[in-house]
Amino acid sequence: MKPRRFLYLSLALLASVWVLVPIYLLAISAFGGPETINAWPKGLLPARISTATLAFFFAVRGVWDAILNSILVAALTMAMSILLGAPAGYALARFVFPGKDGYRLLVLLTRAFPIAILALPLTVRFIEIGIYDTVFAVALVHTALALPFAILVSSSLFMGVPKELEEAAWTLGCSRFQAFREVVWPLARPGIAATMIFAFVVSWNEVFAASVLTLRERTLTAFLLTSLNESPLHFRFAGGLFLIVPALVFIFAVRRYLFSMWGIANR
Amino acid sequence: MARILVEDIKKTFGKFVALKSVTMEVADGEFTVLLGPSGCGKTTLLRIIAGLETADRGEVRIGERRVDHLPPRSRNIAMVFQNYAVFPHMTVFENITFGLRMQKRGSEEEIRRTARWAAELVHIESQLDKYTGQLSGGQRQRVAVARALAVRPQVLLMDEPLSNLDALLRLEMRAELKTILRECATTTIYVTHDQVEAMSLADRIAIMHGGEIEQYDTPLEIYRNPATLFCGGFIGSPPMNFLEAEAVAPGRWRIGDFELAGPAEGARLLLGIRPEDLEPAGEGEPALVGTVQVVEPLGSHLLATLRLDGRLLRFAGDADLPLRPGDTLRLRPRADRLRWFDPESERAVRS
Amino acid sequence: MTGERALPYLLLAPSLLFLALLFLWPLAEAFLVAFSGPGGQWSLVNFREMAEDLNFADAVRNTLLLVAVVVPIQLALALGLGVLLGSLDRGRDGFLYIWTIPLGISDLAAGILWLAMLSERGYLNSLLAALGLVEGPVLWLSYETPLALFLAVVVAEVWRATAIVLVILVAGMQLIPKEYYEAAEVFGAGAFQRFRRITLPLLKPSIQTALILRTILAFEVFAVVVVLGGRDLPVLAGEAFAWQYDYRNAGVASAYAVLILTVSLAATWLYLRLLRVREESLA
Ligand SMILES: Nc1ncnc2c1ncn2[C@@H]1O[C@H](COP(=O)(O)OP(=O)(O)OP(=O)(O)O)[C@@H](O)[C@H]1O
Ligand SMILES: [Mg+2]
Numbered sequence: 006m007k008p009r010r011f012l013y014l015s016l017a018l019l020a021s022v023w024v025l026v027p028i029y030l031l032a033i034s035a036f037g038g039p040e041t042i043n044a045w046p047k048g049l050l051p052a053r054i055s056t057a058t059l060a061f062f063f064a065v066r067g068v069w070d071a072i073l074n075s076i077l078v079a080a081l082t083m084a085m086s087i088l089l090g091a092p093a094g095y096a097l098a099r100f101v102f103p104g105k106d107g108y109r110l111l112v113l114l115t116r117a118f119p120i121a122i123l124a125l126p127l128t129v130r131f132i133e134i135g136i137y138d139t140v141f142a143v144a145l146v147h148t149a150l151a152l153p154f155a156i157l158v159s160s161s162l163f164m165g166v167p168k169e170l171e172e173a174a175w176t177l178g179c180s181r182f183q184a185f186r187e188v189v190w191p192l193a194r195p196g197i198a199a200t201m202i203f204a205f206v207v208s209w210n211e212v213f214a215a216s217v218l219t220l221r222e223r224t225l226t227a228f229l230l231t232s233l234n235e236s237p238l239h240f241r242f243a244g245g246l247f248l249i250v251p252a253l254v255f256i257f258a259v260r261r262y263l264f265s266m267w268g269i270a271n272r
Numbered sequence: 273m274a275r276i277l278v279e280d281i282k283k284t285f286g287k288f289v290a291l292k293s294v295t296m297e298v299a300d301g302e303f304t305v306l307l308g309p310s311g312c313g314k315t316t317l318l319r320i321i322a323g324l325e326t327a328d329r330g331e332v333r334i335g336e337r338r339v340d341h342l343p344p345r346s347r348n349i350a351m352v353f354q355n356y357a358v359f360p361h362m363t364v365f366e367n368i369t370f371g372l373r374m375q376k377r378g379s380e381e382e383i384r385r386t387a388r389w390a391a392e393l394v395h396i397e398s399q400l401d402k403y404t405g406q407l408s409g410g411q412r413q414r415v416a417v418a419r420a421l422a423v424r425p426q427v428l429l430m431d432e433p434l435s436n437l438d439a440l441l442r443l444e445m446r447a448e449l450k451t452i453l454r455e456c457a458t459t460t461i462y463v464t465h466d467q468v469e470a471m472s473l474a475d476r477i478a479i480m481h482g483g484e485i486e487q488y489d490t491p492l493e494i495y496r497n498p499a500t501l502f503c504g505g506f507i508g509s510p511p512m513n514f515l516e517a518e519a520v521a522p523g524r525w526r527i528g529d530f531e532l533a534g535p536a537e538g539a540r541l542l543l544g545i546r547p548e549d550l551e552p553a554g555e556g557e558p559a560l561v562g563t564v565q566v567v568e569p570l571g572s573h574l575l576a577t578l579r580l581d582g583r584l585l586r587f588a589g590d591a592d593l594p595l596r597p598g599d600t601l602r603l604r605p606r607a608d609r610l611r612w613f614d615p616e617s618e619r620a621v622r623s
Numbered sequence: 624m625t626g627e628r629a630l631p632y633l634l635l636a637p638s639l640l641f642l643a644l645l646f647l648w649p650l651a652e653a654f655l656v657a658f659s660g661p662g663g664q665w666s667l668v669n670f671r672e673m674a675e676d677l678n679f680a681d682a683v684r685n686t687l688l689l690v691a692v693v694v695p696i697q698l699a700l701a702l703g704l705g706v707l708l709g710s711l712d713r714g715r716d717g718f719l720y721i722w723t724i725p726l727g728i729s730d731l732a733a734g735i736l737w738l739a740m741l742s743e744r745g746y747l748n749s750l751l752a753a754l755g756l757v758e759g760p761v762l763w764l765s766y767e768t769p770l771a772l773f774l775a776v777v778v779a780e781v782w783r784a785t786a787i788v789l790v791i792l793v794a795g796m797q798l799i800p801k802e803y804y805e806a807a808e809v810f811g812a813g814a815f816q817r818f819r820r821i822t823l824p825l826l827k828p829s830i831q832t833a834l835i836l837r838t839i840l841a842f843e844v845f846a847v848v849v850v851l852g853g854r855d856l857p858v859l860a861g862e863a864f865a866w867q868y869d870y871r872n873a874g875v876a877s878a879y880a881v882l883i884l885t886v887s888l889a890a891t892w893l894y895l896r897l898l899r900v901r902e903e904s905l906a
Contacts, residue, residue, distance in 0.1 A: 013710050020704055021721045027782065028724070030746050031736045045760060046749035089638040096634035108635060115646050116836070117887055119843045121863045122880040123645065126652035129873060149645040156638060169357035172324050173416075175344040176351040177371035177423060181627075187374070191361045210729030212846040213860065217867055226731050230846060234853070238742060241850075245735030249728050256727035260720050264794045 028249065034239070035059060035246040042239045062243035065236075071228035072247075074140055075209060078224055081144035082151055082208035083201045089148070090155030091197065095185075097156070098163035099171075112153045123149060124214040131218065138220045146214040151204035158203075162196040163189065199262035202255045209252060274335035274348070274426040274459055275300045276321065281330035283316055290316045292483045293330075298476075301457035303450070305470040308480030309506070314463045315354055317480070318429050321461065322351050334427055350425035352433040354463075356416040358404045364391070365400040367415050371423035390418040393448060395441075409436045414445075421452070428453065428460045434469065446473060467507055471495070479503045497611065501618040504544050504611070510575065510586045513550075514613070515543045515560075528581050530560050532605070535612050535621050544611035544620075547575065547588040553604035560585070564599045576601070653884075657877035669874035673862075673882075676875075682857040685773070689858065690841045690890075693780045697837060698830070700781065701788035705796050706818060719793070726786040733783035734850030738764075741775050741851070766855035773856060779847045784840065788833045795829025796822065831898045838894070839887045859883050 030049075034041060038055030041047070062068060097105065124146055131137040166189050174184035215227040223231070229244045236244075256263075276298040283291040291313045298304045306314045319325040321332055323344040332339050339347045350371065359367050368387045372378060378386070391397040394414035404412055413436045420428060433449075434442045450473055453460050464470055470477050471491040478488040479502070487499040498504035504512035517525040517532075518540060525534040527543060535541065553559035562578030562585055569575075569591065576595055578585045587603060595601065612621040660666030673679055704722060708715055725733065740746050743760040751757045763771040799822065807817050823830075845860040854861060863879035866872045 010712065013707060016707055017711060017714070017718050020707075021718060023782070024721055024724055027736050027740055031739045034739045043744060045744050046752045047744070047746055048749075089641050092634040093638040096631040100631035102628070102631045105631075108639065111639075111642065115642060117839055117891055118646060118650065119839070119860070119880065119883045119887060121843065121860055121876075122653045122884050123649045125863065125867055125873060125876050125880050126649040126656060127645070128867070129656075130649075130652070145645060148641070152638060152641065167355075167357065169353050169355060170359060172322075172344070173351070173353055173357035173359075173419075174370070174374075175324070176322055176349060177419070178345045178375040180343070180345060181630075183374060187370075188359060188361075206727055210727075210732070212729060212731045213843075213864065217864065226729060226846075229735075230731060230849065233850060238738075241735050242739055245732045245739075248732040249736070252727035252729070252732075253724060256724065257720070260723070263723060263726070263790060264797065 031242060031246055031249070034242040039239060042242070058239045058243050059247075062240055062247070065240065067223065067228060068225075068244075071223045071225045074143075074219075074222055075225040077140045078144045078147060078215070079205045079208040081141065082147040083204045085144065085148040086151040086155040086204040087159070087197065087201050090152050090200075091159045093156045094159030094161075095163050095189075097160040099168065112156050115149075115153045120146075120150065120211075120213050124217045128217055137218065138222050140222055143215050143218050143222075143224060144208070146218060147208040147211055148204075150211065150214075151207045154207070155200050155204060158200045159193070159197060162193045162200070165196070166192045196262060199259040202259050206252050206255050210248070275302075275333075276427060276459055276461065277331075277333040278317070278321065279331050279333075281317070281320060281332070282328045283313075283320060283325065284328055290483055291320075291327075294483075294485055295330075296478055296485055296488055298459055298461060301454075301459055303453060303460045303462065303473060303475045305474035305477045306461060306463045306480055307465075307467060307470045307477050307506075310465070312480045313483045314480055315431055318351070318431055318461060318463060321427075322349055322429055323347050348426040350420035350423050350428050352413075352416045352420045352428075352430040354431040354435075356409075356412045358407075358412045358415050358419070360403070360405050363401055363403055364396060364407070364415050367404060368400075368418045368422050370419060375423065377423075386422050386424075387418075390422040393421060393452060394418045394445065410438070410441065413437065417445075417449075424456065424458075426459065428458045430460065430462045432463055432465065435465070442469075449473070467509065471507075479506060481506075496609075497620065498544065499620055501542065501544075501613050504613070508546060510547055510588075512544045512546050512611075513585050515545070515580075515583065515585070516615075517541050517543045517612075527560065530558055532558075532610070533607075534610065538614065538621065540615060541621060542613040542615050543605075544613055545605045545609065547586040548573070549606045549609035550585075550587045550589075550603045551606060552589065552593070553602040555602075557602070557604060559602035559604050561600060561602050564595055564597050564601055567595050567597060578603075650884075653877045653880050656873055657881045659874070669878040672872075673875050673878045676862075678854070678857040678862055682859050682862045685856055686842060686844065686859045687886075688773070689776060689780070689844055690838055692777055693784075693841055694834065694837050696777070696781050697785045697788050698834065700785050701792050701833070704785075704789055705792045706822065708793065709796065723786045723790055725783045726790065728783060729846070730783060730844070731846040731850060733779055734847040737775060737779040737782070737847075738850055764851050764855075766852075769856065772852045775851050776844070776848055776856060779851065780841070780844065783847070784837065787840075788837055791833040791836070792826065792829050795826050799825045827898060831894055834898070835891050835894050838890045842883050842887050842890070859886075 033051040035058050036054055036056070037051035038053060038057045040053065041051050097109065127146060128137065131142045136142045170188050171184050174188045179187060210226065212226045212230055215224040216230050219227050225244070225248060229241065229248070233241065278294060278296050281291055281294045294317055306317065308314055316325060320327050323339065323342060334347055334349070359370065362370065365387055368390055369383050372383045372386060387400070388397060391400060394417050396411060396414050396418065399407065399411065404415060407415065413433060417430070417433050420430070434445055437445065446469060462473060474491050476489060477491050477494055479486045479494065481502050487494055487503045494503060495507055498507065498512065501514065504514070515527050517527050517534065519538060520526045520531065523533060523536045525532055525541065525543070534543070560580055562580035564576050565579050566577040567574065572591065573588050574591050574593055574595065576587045576589065578587060578601055587601070613619065614621050657669050658665060658667070660668045708719060711718065741763050743762050747763070748757060748760050752759070762768070764775060765772070803821050804817055807821055812820060843860045844858055845864065848856055848858050848861055854865065859879055859882060863876045863883070866879065867876035
């Protein structure tokens with residue numbers, strides 16, 4: 006029994022190293038200053054700790070605007086997907102009505118659509134109605150990506166709030182809306198927050214649509230992608246690290262929900 | 273304060289008929305118990321009265337108002353749910369005052385006082401600041417009762433509100449509930465599985481079976497004069513004995529070798545007799561003769577199971593009777609306690 | 624409560640409208656654009672142009688190859704990690720968190736991350752040099768070394784997107800009652816037997832979901848490839864992007880999009896057929 010346990014632990018550690026080491030190496034590439042970037046051969050420790058690379062990254066024209074745009078787009082995506090998704094999730098969780106299965110199927114189907122098929126035609130339309138190259142336009146497409154997820158997950162969250170609690174509130178003098186506000190919402194809130202964070206990450210990470218739909222109002226991903234050819238290596242490394250860090254924090258915040266979410270959302 | 277009138281209520285879930293046609297009237301201030309086996313539709317009926325479920329047809333009135341189309345909040349009711357439905361994100365105090373706050377009834381001080389009053393009734397005044405997740409099942413159930421009492425409803429609907437309490441606490445709360453509800457003259461419908469609880473609480477009991485009310489009467493009347501075989505078998509522990517009887521002449525009936533007087537009509541009937549309505553018969557008297565199979569000394573009395581022509585018969589007698597398995601026992605039913613049933617319709621027959 | 628029959632529809636309406644506007648409509652439009660000629664008439668000219676393009680054959684081949692290599696590796700790896708997780712006594716939550724970190728990392732960032740590993744003066748070459756396998760910096764990510772470039776994309780994709788498969792499978796494994804394993808053990812099944820006879824069959828729905836999702840996403844592979852190889856390793860989504868963004872030719876770009884959708888749907892259909900899950904066996 007002993008050696009086998011040791012084997013398992015070693016394998017698990019190996020897998021962890023496989024995940025973590027590249028992130029670490031990217032981090033020291035970004036923090037090591039220009040010397041580290043050009044060093045040959047490289048060591049596992051940075052030549053020195055320096056914020057020069059990051060300072061350079063943030064000093065590049067357009068980076069701050071791109072970061073701001075990314076945050077705006079992600080926040081808009083988060084808000085829109087929950088405002089549209091939560092009511093639908095509630096309807097799916099609480100009502101039996103004709104057309105329910107059809108709606109569910111539609112939501113599931115949307116996940117099979119490649120982003121390219123959405124983004125390309127929308128470019129044309131967005132130009133026509135004058136919202137091309139705006140934060141809002143990108144957020145619309147990102148919401149389309151995050152919404153199916155928000156609908157399915159919030160529906161399972163609402164299903165997790167026993168119907169009797171809501172009914173008890175009704176018998177105690179609540180209208181439907183009051184009962185939702187006083188009972189369902191507080192109980193579903195942590196899960197909803199996790200869903201919103203997920204929507205945020207989806208948007209923060211999205212590259213294709215953001216790049217196609219913007220020219221000047223770049224998000225960070227679009228900015229990095231379209232400047233790949235002109236930018237030096239250390240600029241890209243700093244940008245990559247800056248993309249990763251917030252996402253990591255967010256995933257850590259929602260880790261408790263990760264499994265229940267994917268478990269349900271993929272049924 | 274308000275009577276409840278339920279008329280010709282039918283409810284189906286898909287193809288399944290949960291309530292066939294239920295009609296009943298609960299008088300103002302009356303305490304009615306719904307009693308019946310699991311799945312007979314008690315909760316469904318309660319939910320229809322509360323407005324949580326819509327009946328397929330029929331009407332519900334509370335007071336003089338027809339309430340079928342009103343939402344629960346406009347019906348002036350309170351309900352205790354079978355699975356408590358206590359809000360987990362609120363403290364006991366917040367749970368109890370929830371109804372008052374939602375209906376904006378009374379000042380902060382009055383609400384506080386009412387909460388204390390309700391909490392004391394169910395003995396949870398020491399837990400007011402706890403979150404309900406930290407409470408035991410029985411404590412949660414009491415919070416649910418207090419929460420319903422606190423709004424002082426015209427009509428109180430309770431779905432097995434004491435089922436999770438230990439025997440002693442249950443006895444105590446039963447007595448208190450009865451007193452409070454009488455004082456407040458709250459019209460109450462109370463669901464239970466427990467027939468002792470039903471007998472002790474109810475002004476009237478409605479026996480439900482298979483989506484119908486089989487009998488709606490005072491506890492004693494149901495015990496003495498069950499309207500159907502089911503009611504006789506369901507109420508009383510042990511239940512009523514049923515013996516097949518054949519007519520020998522108009523008004524004369526025979527069970528084995530034992531002859532007795534009965535209804536004038538019919539060829540085959542069932543005689544219903546409660547175990548305690550059988551008495552040992554003297555030598556030479558006509559009697560039901562059986563062999564004792566099992567003897568259960570219960571302290572207050574003694575319960576014996578007899579075999580009689582291949583049928584079982586329960587007899588409750590004096591605790592001091594010297595009975596042993598294998599003994600032969602001669603029993604005589606008390607003439608004024610004979611009840612007759614038609615085996616076809618399963619309904620009682622007047623003698 | 625009555626009079627509320629309309630409520631669910633009212634609640635669904637905003638999202639339905641949104642999905643119609645941002646999914647169904649663009650979908651229809653993409654087809655329209657892809658299948659219409661310069662004068663707006665019905666035509667296959669875009670597809671012809673797409674097929675005659677120099678990069679087309681490579682893009683198709685590379686994308687299909689990537690899917691065929693990456694997805695099975697991810698599935699095997701995720702299955703292994705899932706089982707491994709079940710055999711650990713302690714630290715499960717910690718390991719699981721670490722293994723799922725790439726879930727939050729975008730394909731662009733993952734590409735950059737592996738660029739740091741694999742660039743000329745990167746860590747792989749440093750390692751190889753330390754081991755004495757290479758003398759100086761070697762150029763891996765160039766059009767002259769297509770195989771190395773392809774493998775780099777495979778590694779980056781495996782690193783990044785195994786996590787999603789893992790999460791789906793672990794969520795499924797958590798639904799398998801422990802008693803089944805105990806019963807199997809009582810009847811003398813070894814670890815491998817238990818995996819083959821219990822885990823795999825009961826996990827089939829999750830495997831199906833994971834495969835479908837991963838395959839669809841793998842057909843869209845884009846940023847990782849662009850970061851590591853530019854257009855030296857053409858893939859379908861990359862070509863769609865280039866036609867739209869660099870050549871300003873929406874017709875051909877849409878043709879690519881339609882192609883991606885078609886292969887995605889075909890793959891989904893194939894998985895549904897091959898891994899048919901019988902309803903009654905799930906009881
Ligand atoms: N929402 C529903 N959908 C389908 N069937 C239902 C529904 N609610 C109740 N039923 C069925 O209706 C019947 C009556 O249910 P009800 O809950 O009223 O029984 P009950 O008398 O309260 O039982 P118990 O004593 O076990 O609580 C049951 O057979 C139940 O399966
Ligand atoms: Mg019930």
